[in-house]
Amino acid sequence: MSDVKVRCALKWNSQTKPGLDLTAIGPAPLIDAHIHVDSYPPEQQELLLASLANSSVQAVIAVSMHLGSSRANLQLAKRYPGLVRPAFGFHPEQALPPQAELELLFNWMDEHVQQMVAVGEVGLPYYNRLEASQSGSPFDLAPYIVLLERFIQFASKHNKPIVLHAVYEDADIACDLLERHGITQAHFHWFKGSTATIERMARNGYYVSFTPDLLYEEEIRSLARQYPSDQIMAETDGPWPFEGPFTGQETHPRMTADVIRAYSKLTHQDESAVRQLFYENTRRFYSLSD
Template sequence: MNKVYAPLIDSHIHLDQYDDPKIEQMIRSLADLNIQSLISVAMNLSSCQRTEQLAQRYPSIVQPAYGYHPEQPLPDAQELQTLLLWIEQRIDRLVAVGEIGLPYYRRLEAIDRGELLDEQGYQDVLSALLQLAARYDKPVILHAVYEDAAIACDLLEQYGITKAHFHWFKGYPETIQRMIHNGYFISFTPDIQYEQEIQQLAAVYPAHLVMVETDGPWPFEGSFAEQMTHPMMTADVCREWAKIQGLTEKEARQILYQNTLSFYT
């Protein structure tokens, strides 16, 4: 990649879910790929702890975010309090509280099994993490799609949080307009190449509120099938987004870089 282009930042990756040899190889490749850094999100306390170790091992490249991913069983009260305290003790060393949100896909799976999910319990966990972020004026990284996104917006407004990043977002037109009005960011993954719903969103969401991500190690289809998800795929996302927006790749990279830099600093 020509270094006259702005670098890219992978705004959402689960780096802790790769094994150490893959991480080492990945990190070594970033400079040649003109990728500046990775926003490494966590899923629970053990994930947070490994992410912290990676941030210490690769300072300035790995930018840690700590949270509790909603697509897993609810933590009990003690587990949640332990996590909140752990995050609070490191609040000056994280770039955001995340990944946090609501269990859209877990709820669908429960419905398929004829079971009920404790939706209020998940909202309570999200509220606790949002309150922590609000107390220290930290950005939040959200997993909240479709009807869950409207609930997340309610809570963000309730706690006065304005710096919100909805990763890999999918949602309804009224929620999209609400998010735009509130200045919330979204990010696109490699599926922008082949998912019509995502392409339609990319055409209407304002360029100044957009970032790129991989959500690695989540695998993708199309030209990415059977490939290990790697931050270098952000360049493919950028090129596709540029095409949709009618921008040159150089223009798109500059916008995406400045957006991510301003959100996370």
């Protein structure tokens, strides 16, 4: 589908006026707060993005894995303006590149800071470190902490939100760094952690987002019951696949509607009101405008 057709398909969204009560004219649009669009096969990326309007998806926060991924997401954002909102960074669950490559990434981010909605996805390698521990292999966490602090400093310097991959005890390290640099605009995606950490994050004003596993994972459902409702969003982390009722399905941003429905049932709230809540939370956190 051409850019023109996509923009026409999104006409309803682009004409929505700030402050308008969307519940009066139908359900609020959806926003996928965390997805790896560039990680889908190339032939699927355009099909997925072109289908969003028919699924009431107004925007996706396209997080990046590394410099090449950041460049790819920037190109997608140029092709689908307003629909793809890119975040640039380096995903922690991979080997660190040479320092020269990291310098290229930070220099590139400096050059394109006006095109990014956030720094991300960045964080700490909990799962790779766990795998190394289970196999008896050494793992040096220190350079990952140094890199995360540099991303946090970048976010602080440019007044950008930061999207974090930091679960369990790693979240406490991330919180230490965020507090050190006075960062409050932090989004812990697909978060899992202790009650004490959850309370700390909520107190600091950090946001979390729920994936479709809210429908079947008690750990995530417990988090949803505890976390302040004005600090939550919905995500898919696509193309990551899900289980339960989503087994065998390609992960799609429209699944955020299932997340919202599950949250409304879990918290005994009206689904339309919850959908509006998630929409407003995500637009506020990422400073999205039409």
